[in-house]
Amino acid sequence: MGGHGSEPESIDYSVHEAWNEATNVYLLVILVSFGLLINKRKIMRIFTLPPTVGSTPEPNFYDSLQKVRLRQQLEMYSLARKFDQQQGQTDSVQLSME
Missing domain, CATH: 1.20.5 (Single alpha-helices involved in coiled-coils or other helix-helix interfaces)
Known part of the structure; x- marks a missing residue:
């Protein structure tokens, strides 16, 4: 026990x-x-890895946002110019047909 x-x-x-x-x-x-x-x-x-000398370690968010906005504005300008050129061609065609 x-x-x-x-x-x-x-x-x-x-x-x-x-x-x-x-x-x-x-x-x-x-x-x-x-x-x-x-x-x-x-x-x-x-x-x-250590960052290279020429590049910044981290892009600024505000700078990248500005670049995107600038790219959008350039695209819209380009589209507007193409549209204006097409409108000018159709107007001249219509005028020549009359």
């Missing part, structure tokens, strides 16, 4: 020890994750 009494204690102790080890591993993983999140820029700098 004395052997049966000590057996559950040893099982409880091994479960307790395994729980402590697992908890320590989880805490270590959480701490490492926080450290990586905080130092993300430093870590990303290691894995990224």
